[in-house]
Amino acid sequence: MTEKPGDGSLTGGVREELTRLILSGEFQPGDRLNELSLTQRLGVSRGIIREAVRSLEHARLVEIIPNRGVVVRTVDVPDALELYEVRAALAMAAGRLAAIRASKEQLDALSALHAKMVAATEANDIPSYTAANHAFHDAIFTAASNSRLKEHDLSVRNEMQLYIRRGALGHAQLKASNLEHGRILAALIASDSEGAAREFEQHIANGKQRMLENLRSAQALRAG
Known part of the structure; x- marks a missing residue:
């Protein structure tokens, strides 16, 4: 260099x-x-x-x-829970704005990413699912057309990665997560700003619950 x-x-x-x-x-x-x-x-x-x-x-x-x-940095459970709460609030704002501002091309791109996640879920291909999942979330924040919002989300997501990469989603959790993506996409396509805000916020909240389920399962295995 x-x-x-x-x-x-x-x-x-x-x-x-x-x-x-x-x-x-x-x-x-x-x-x-x-x-x-x-x-x-x-x-x-x-x-x-x-x-x-x-x-x-x-x-x-x-x-x-x-x-x-x-x-x-080591992110512990209390840190992770706080990060989920912050990201849920950011997702709610992004969903609302994206439903109003997304172009047809952006909605088509989101639909294509959702199709990739469906295929990855069926194949239980977690690396491909993770890549498409990140791209899907990024595309919503891009469609929201608010650079500050997107910057904050990326910062929080990066910090969360220090914790959540410890445990992969099981196949049932993967399917549940992708069903939630479908509901977000449907609300965006319908230009339903309140629906998109609600579904995207709930998706992050459900992700927190999936993380806690994985944590409890890991603790049970160690105890056994």
């Missing part, structure tokens, strides 16, 4: 790469981010790494712990 003093674009690129490494699971919660090894891996100065890390700390993906340095 060619580095210039105050190169914000380079810092942004490093921040995006570190975010990818964290959300992909290459760096796990509790892992320490070694500044020297990152400079060598990414080919940038320590100054650029520090700037990117400060941004990740602000996004609550990492934290600085005395005598340990920079570590990937």
